[in-house]
Amino acid sequence: MARFFLILAFALASVGSLALAGLVERTFRVGKMNISRLCEKRVIAAVNGQMPGPTLEVLEGDTVEVHVINESPYNITIHWHGVFQRLSAWADGPDMITQCPIRPGNSYTYKFNIIGQEGTLWWHAHVSFLRATIYGALVIRPRRGAKAYPFPKPDREVPILLGEWWNANVVNVEKEALLSGNGANKSDAYTINGKPGDLYNCSSKEIYKLKVESGKTYMLRIINAALNNQLFFKVAGHGFTVVAADAAYTKPYKTDVIVIAPGQSIDALMIADAPPALYYMAAQLYQSISPPFPPFDNTTTRGVLEYKYSHVQSPHPQMPEMPAFNNTATAHRFYTNLTGLLMPGKPTVPLEIDTHMFITFGLGIDPCQTNQVTCNRTRGATVASMNNVSFRNPTKMSLLEARYKNVKGIYAEDFPNKPPLFFDFTNASVNTDPTLAPLLFAPKETKVKRLKYNSRVEMVLQNTAIISNENHPLHLHGYNFYVLAQGFGNYNKSMAEQSYNLVDPHERNTIAVPTGGWAAIRFVANNPGVWIMHCHFDIHLPLGLATVFEVENGPTPDSILLPPPMDFPQC
Ligand SMILES: *[C@@H]1O[C@H](CO)[C@@H](O)[C@H](O)[C@H]1NC(C)=O
Ligand SMILES: *[C@@H]1O[C@H](CO)[C@@H](O)[C@H](O)[C@H]1NC(C)=O
Ligand SMILES: *[C@@H]1O[C@H](CO)[C@@H](O)[C@H](O)[C@H]1NC(C)=O
Ligand SMILES: *[C@@H]1O[C@H](CO)[C@@H](O)[C@H](O)[C@H]1NC(C)=O
Ligand SMILES: *[C@@H]1O[C@H](CO)[C@@H](O)[C@H](O)[C@H]1NC(C)=O
Ligand SMILES: *[C@@H]1O[C@H](CO)[C@@H](O)[C@H](O)[C@H]1NC(C)=O
Ligand SMILES: *[C@@H]1O[C@H](CO)[C@@H](O)[C@H](O)[C@H]1NC(C)=O
Numbered sequence: 001m002a003r004f005f006l007i008l009a010f011a012l013a014s015v016g017s018l019a020l021a022g023l024v025e026r027t028f029r030v031g032k033m034n035i036s037r038l039c040e041k042r043v044i045a046a047v048n049g050q051m052p053g054p055t056l057e058v059l060e061g062d063t064v065e066v067h068v069i070n071e072s073p074y075n076i077t078i079h080w081h082g083v084f085q086r087l088s089a090w091a092d093g094p095d096m097i098t099q100c101p102i103r104p105g106n107s108y109t110y111k112f113n114i115i116g117q118e119g120t121l122w123w124h125a126h127v128s129f130l131r132a133t134i135y136g137a138l139v140i141r142p143r144r145g146a147k148a149y150p151f152p153k154p155d156r157e158v159p160i161l162l163g164e165w166w167n168a169n170v171v172n173v174e175k176e177a178l179l180s181g182n183g184a185n186k187s188d189a190y191t192i193n194g195k196p197g198d199l200y201n202c203s204s205k206e207i208y209k210l211k212v213e214s215g216k217t218y219m220l221r222i223i224n225a226a227l228n229n230q231l232f233f234k235v236a237g238h239g240f241t242v243v244a245a246d247a248a249y250t251k252p253y254k255t256d257v258i259v260i261a262p263g264q265s266i267d268a269l270m271i272a273d274a275p276p277a278l279y280y281m282a283a284q285l286y287q288s289i290s291p292p293f294p295p296f297d298n299t300t301t302r303g304v305l306e307y308k309y310s311h312v313q314s315p316h317p318q319m320p321e322m323p324a325f326n327n328t329a330t331a332h333r334f335y336t337n338l339t340g341l342l343m344p345g346k347p348t349v350p351l352e353i354d355t356h357m358f359i360t361f362g363l364g365i366d367p368c369q370t371n372q373v374t375c376n377r378t379r380g381a382t383v384a385s386m387n388n389v390s391f392r393n394p395t396k397m398s399l400l401e402a403r404y405k406n407v408k409g410i411y412a413e414d415f416p417n418k419p420p421l422f423f424d425f426t427n428a429s430v431n432t433d434p435t436l437a438p439l440l441f442a443p444k445e446t447k448v449k450r451l452k453y454n455s456r457v458e459m460v461l462q463n464t465a466i467i468s469n470e471n472h473p474l475h476l477h478g479y480n481f482y483v484l485a486q487g488f489g490n491y492n493k494s495m496a497e498q499s500y501n502l503v504d505p506h507e508r509n510t511i512a513v514p515t516g517g518w519a520a521i522r523f524v525a526n527n528p529g530v531w532i533m534h535c536h537f538d539i540h541l542p543l544g545l546a547t548v549f550e551v552e553n554g555p556t557p558d559s560i561l562l563p564p565p566m567d568f569p570q571c
């Protein structure tokens with residue numbers, strides 16, 4: 001890894017120590033890669049001929065410069081998932097939100113600082129389904145001279161990227177789904193660090209192996225890079241202590257199962273304290289949809305944990321007992337048991353609120369568009385929405401550029417603070433009661449919510465039962481938020497507020513909102529720019545399950561969005 005000392009600046013670290021800021025410079029060539037998986041040879045788009053792509057390892061306080069060279073036949077953007085991107089929204093990456101894509105043959109340098117966050121994040125393509133093969137880990141360690149981890153230093157740190165694989169060109173899978181307006185083909189496999197494991201055909205050698213030594217502690221940096229599915233993850237014979245989620249430290253939480261939604265990451269300590277032998281690690285679907293189910297990928301990916309110097313190895317590794325695919329109780333227990341680690345000097349949850357928002361979200365049905373050639377015109381096309389707005393990307397220029405250049409007509413600033421109608425949101429009768437049929441329809445629009453700099457925002461995120469109850473992982477760009485409470489059914493203010501954790505809520509950039517339920521979150525809008533909040537199921541984003549926050553500049557020079565870089569891609 002190239003690391004040059006850029007400036008001998010005395011920076012006031014968030015942890016209160018003096019340290020040097022480094023520059024981490026990398027080149028990502030996005031190009032074709034030959035790969036064999038599940039009895040088929042395929043050509044995929046990948047970074048530097050690797051899948052998963054290279055791990056970016058940085059220290060908190062570093063500046064990162066990644067030169068992305070697009071040698072693929074596709075439009076590309078890269079998103080640095082969970083990075084705050086303070087004053088550098090130009091480097092955030094979502095297609096048509098903060099930039100036009102890098103076209104084939106072109107390049108763009110993403111430049112940003114990493115400040116005030118430590119742990120595991122990741123990077124991925126943020127255009128069509130391409131992140132199925134264009135993704136990698138982003139590891140942020142404490143800066144030099146800083147107090148190290150707030151837990152005993154692990155002996156080894158291991159990225160565990162959970163992925164999803166199609167025996168198909170993923171761009172076509174998305175295209176086909178959008179043309180039919182009726183869901184995407186299910187995937188053919190899940191993967192651990194790119195490998196499906198030995199439960200799939202032609203895959204017995206494509207299995208991830210982790211060698212461990214008795215008594216040592218391993219920090220698993222687990223990332224769910226799957227496109228459309230939440231996962232349960234377990235290792236037979238071993239337990240975990242969760243110490244961070246989405247690159248924010250948590251109070252240590254002991255569990256034998258990790259539940260993880262697309263977009264989320266979990267740092268978990270695992271001690272190799274089992275009798276030396278072979279053990280499987282496995283990941284399998286957590287399916288939150290209420291029946292009847294659409295077709296879903298019910299397969300299991302697994303890897304092997306292998307003790308070094310073990311002479312008593314049975315050739316048959318032990319398999320962990322996985323939760324049932326519909327075990328919402330286990331998912332809920334995991335998600336609600338996380339609390340934040342309070343640290344001196346670190347900001348905590350805002351107690352005063354300037355902007356209250358109540359956001360309903362979920363699926364819906366619109367009439368088929370004329371270009372949706374395979375759409376069932378009797379049924380209509382599946383769409384998705386927030387507060388009854390089905391988000392539509394602009395086409396002429398990105399929202400960020402329109403805001404910066406003050407170009408009118410690209411977007412409207414009237415995304416509502418609440419839904420147009422309060423109904424019995426989580427009652428499935430909305431799908432069968434003919435008098436409620438008009439509720440299913442959500443108009444397509446490009447609307448943003450404008451926020452004053454430093455606004456303290458509380459959002460209630462309320463799932464609806466329209467089409468189906470489902471746990472959607474909502475991801476906010478540019479910020480972490482605090483998770484105050486979550487529950488099932490309709491949000492009831494007086495009841496819910498009693499359950500708010502205003503002492504040590506954990507932080508997230510992606511929250512899996514309970515199926516048929518709600519979550520309450522807070523954040524401080526202290527980063528000027530335009531920031532998308534969207535469902536991290538890749539199939540729901542193009543359907544419109546998104547909205548955008550336009551955050552104003554602040555009053556001081558260090559609270560104003562910087563100008564776009566010279567090589568900023570144009571449409
Ligand atoms: C992929 O395979 C094709 C045909 O086998 C070969 O022509 C091509 O050079 C390979 N590409 C790479 C990047 O290895
Ligand atoms: C989706 O699945 C159908 C049925 O198996 C198949 O015919 C079609 O080719 C698949 N689409 C893609 C893009 O792979
Ligand atoms: C493996 O191949 C067999 C025979 O084609 C098929 O029946 C089975 O479903 C396949 N298994 C998986 C996990 O794809
Ligand atoms: C999913 O697979 C498991 C075995 O791995 C099986 O027990 C379960 O019935 C399957 N569920 C569905 C809905 O297919
Ligand atoms: C999970 O699905 C099975 C059938 O596949 C069903 O018997 C069981 O009641 C379901 N459990 C929950 C909690 O929904
Ligand atoms: C986790 O949360 C559940 C409620 O979902 C609670 O009953 C349980 O005691 C908690 N467990 C731990 C270890 O915190
Ligand atoms: C189209 O949708 C209607 C209404 O949901 C359904 O009855 C019909 O079977 C669908 N047609 C096809 C070809 O799937």
Ligand SMILES: *[C@@H]1O[C@H](CO)[C@@H](O)[C@H](O)[C@H]1NC(C)=O
Pocket residue numbers: 388419420421438439440441442443
């Ligand atoms: C959404 O807006 C449309 C068009 O204005 C309306 O017909 C529909 O009832 C609204 N749905 C909800 C859930 O408010």
Ligand SMILES: *[C@@H]1O[C@H](CO)[C@@H](O)[C@H](O)[C@H]1NC(C)=O
Pocket residue numbers: 492493494495
């Ligand atoms: C909220 O809960 C309280 C206490 O159970 C109840 O009295 C009230 O009717 C509920 N409000 C709504 C809107 O359901």
Ligand SMILES: *[C@@H]1O[C@H](CO)[C@@H](O)[C@H](O)[C@H]1NC(C)=O
Pocket residue numbers: 075100101103570571
């Ligand atoms: C690629 O991006 C350009 C510029 O935004 C756009 O005009 C074009 O339609 C895109 N191509 C595809 C295949 O999406």
Ligand SMILES: [Cu+2]
Pocket residue numbers: 471472473535536537540545
């Ligand atoms: Cu979703």
